[in-house]
Amino acid sequence: MSxxxxxxxxxxxxxxxxxxxxxxxxxxxxxxxxWRVVGLVLAVVVALLTVRRWRSGKRFGVPCGALxxxxxxxxxxxxxxxxxxxxxxxxxxxxxxxVVSHPLTWAxxxxxxxxxxxxxxxxxxxxxxxxxxxxxxxxFWARVAPGLAAPLDQTVFWALALTTLGGAAMTISxxxxxxxxxxxxxxxxxxxxxxxxxxxxxxxxxxxxVYAGAIVVxxxxxxxxxxxxxxxxxxRLTWRLWGHGASPxxxxxxxxxxxxxxxxxxxxxxxxxxxxxxxxxxAKLLPQARDAQKQRLIADDDLVEVAAEGEGVLVQVRxxxxxxxAEALGAWLAERRGGAVRVERLSSERNVLHSAHMAHLGxxxxxxxxxxxxxxxxxxxxxxxxxxxxxxxxxxIDAVEAPAGE
Amino acid sequence: xxxxxxxxxYLLVGGLLVAIGMIGFLVRRNLIVAFLSVEVMLQGVSLxxxxxxxxxxxxxxxxxxxxxxxxxxxxAAIAMVLVLMxxxxxxxxxxxxxxxAREETAPxxxxxxxxxxxxxxxxxxxxxxxxxxxxxxxxxxxxxxxx
Numbered sequence: 429m430s431x432x433x434x435x436x437x438x439x440x441x442x443x444x445x446x447x448x449x450x451x452x453x454x455x456x457x458x459x460x461x462x463w464r465v466v467g468l469v470l471a472v473v474v475a476l477l478t479v480r481r482w483r484s485g486k487r488f489g490v491p492c493g494a495l496x497x498x499x500x501x502x503x504x505x506x507x508x509x510x511x512x513x514x515x516x517x518x519x520x521x522x523x524x525x526x527v528v529s530h531p532l533t534w535a536x537x538x539x540x541x542x543x544x545x546x547x548x549x550x551x552x553x554x555x556x557x558x559x560x561x562x563x564x565x566x567x568f569w570a571r572v573a574p575g576l577a578a579p580l581d582q583t584v585f586w587a588l589a590l591t592t593l594g595g596a597a598m599t600i601s602x603x604x605x606x607x608x609x610x611x612x613x614x615x616x617x618x619x620x621x622x623x624x625x626x627x628x629x630x631x632x633x634x635x636x637x638v639y640a641g642a643i644v645v646x647x648x649x650x651x652x653x654x655x656x657x658x659x660x661x662x663x664r665l666t667w668r669l670w671g672h673g674a675s676p677x678x679x680x681x682x683x684x685x686x687x688x689x690x691x692x693x694x695x696x697x698x699x700x701x702x703x704x705x706x707x708x709x710x711a712k713l714l715p716q717a718r719d720a721q722k723q724r725l726i727a728d729d730d731l732v733e734v735a736a737e738g739e740g741v742l743v744q745v746r747x748x749x750x751x752x753x754a755e756a757l758g759a760w761l762a763e764r765r766g767g768a769v770r771v772e773r774l775s776s777e778r779n780v781l782h783s784a785h786m787a788h789l790g791x792x793x794x795x796x797x798x799x800x801x802x803x804x805x806x807x808x809x810x811x812x813x814x815x816x817x818x819x820x821x822x823x824x825i826d827a828v829e830a831p832a833g834e
Numbered sequence: 835x836x837x838x839x840x841x842x843x844y845l846l847v848g849g850l851l852v853a854i855g856m857i858g859f860l861v862r863r864n865l866i867v868a869f870l871s872v873e874v875m876l877q878g879v880s881l882x883x884x885x886x887x888x889x890x891x892x893x894x895x896x897x898x899x900x901x902x903x904x905x906x907x908x909x910a911a912i913a914m915v916l917v918l919m920x921x922x923x924x925x926x927x928x929x930x931x932x933x934x935a936r937e938e939t940a941p942x943x944x945x946x947x948x949x950x951x952x953x954x955x956x957x958x959x960x961x962x963x964x965x966x967x968x969x970x971x972x973x974x975x976x977x978x979x980x981x
């Protein structure tokens with residue numbers, strides 16, 4: 429779908445205003461003939477299925493089918509029809525094209541629509557529609573997010589992220605609080621997997637054991653004790669903005685809008701250039717840094733940080749890079765870039781991906797952050813005492829003491 | 835640029851989790867589900883912290899997440915006790931029961947258009963029957979061939 433949008437908007441985004449030639453050139457260079465035939469065939473198949481569904485009386489999924497057909501047609505249609513489309517909607521597209529055809533807009537918009545449909549609602553169909561929208565929106569998110577180097581890495585990361593995000597979306601959507609807690613446990617498992625993926629092995633373990641194993645179980649115990657009878661009505665409703673409930677805009681719409689705006693700004697800011705220009709520049713130069721024997725001086729992943737140092741630049745690399753290569757890199761960068769460049773090797777203590785992960789984490793935790801650990805322990809004790817104190821407040825203390833007195 | 839791509843991906847997932855948790859907290863009326871949404875937000879923050887820790891090669895990210903887990907445990911304990919106390923006084927997990935604690939200018943929330951529960955939703959989980967006793971042969975039990 430985003431391919432379609434890109435095709436439709438390409439001449440104006442690319443800045444070319446010739447019209448026919450540019451559009452044809454764009455179409456010719458992006459969609460190979462065999463793929464366009466495949467697209468046409470798919471469009472016909474989807475159209476037939478949609479018509480059949482409409483005929484049989486089921487309305488669900490028909491708009492999606494129609495949109496999919498149009499999208500496939502637009503993607504696969506030959507260049508003459510493309511140029512007509514270009515001419516017809518040109519001026520409008522020039523204005524809104526860059527925003528509408530950016531996959532981020534679709535990702536955030538479809539995700540917001542999906543959540544709106546999934547949050548407690550009147551019908552089950554609405555929930556299923558929300559799920560479908562959510563799946564489509566995830567496709568756009570995959571387009572927005574930058575790709576990792578190896579395909580296996582990318583697949584594993586997407587599977588874990590899907591588990592986490594899907595679990596979280598279901599947590600806020602399902603009606604029964606017990607199901608909510610179980611979906612949250614699944615989200616925690618996905619998050620633990622993501623921690624392992626980052627190399628934070630102890631955190632992955634702690635998430636499963638402490639969070640999913642103790643906190644979620646506590647939630648379930650409390651639900652067991654504080655159980656409402658049957659399926660409660662307040663689980664099927666959401667808050668309304670104004671008390672009398674006459675307005676069609678509920679707190680659901682406003683909160684989803686705010687959440688979508690938050691995520692859109694974050695995603696745009698992450699992808700925007702200009703955050704770390706020096707670092708990007710040096711990272712781009714790294715693959716070319718070679719010594720006299722034409723060997724690469726340093727791998728891309730060994731670059732840790734680039735900081736300003738006086739008038740020049742300080743480049744920090746991992747401790748695994750040996751001394752001579754670091755110096756050679758410094759000289760090469762200074763010569764290539766101009767200005768002072770100093771390359772510093774970080775001590776292996778700061779290497780978060782050290783193979784002796786637990787030893788280093790323990791040294792850091794009980795060495796440098798000992799005060800935090802003690803404070804956290806005190807906090808846990810205080811919470812425990814506080815919880816018991818609150819629970820016991822309601823009980824009759826005299827009844828406990830009387831038998832002991834006799 | 836795989837490290838930067840990893841950072842971006844994790845920040846996106848963390849941000850999405852925070853947004854989803856925030857929406858859940860603002861929308862749901864059940865006390866338990868509201869607290870679960872807050873925990874979802876904490877997970878999003880944890881993911882972002884770990885990603886930044888790896889990016890800057892600083893252990894502080896992971897240490898902060900350990901403290902977040904500890905604090906979340908304390909918070910969950912106190913919150914669950916409070917939920918139990920509230921349930922004891924009200925008999926329901928509904929947040930709207932306590933709406934008299936709202937601001938003076940805010941209007942009262944009144945339930946209107948309560949949707950009927952659909953027939954297909956009026957189901958309970960089916961468990962297989964357990965605890966069936968095996969058939970006992972009374973003759974054999976009373977007149978054992980061997981003692």
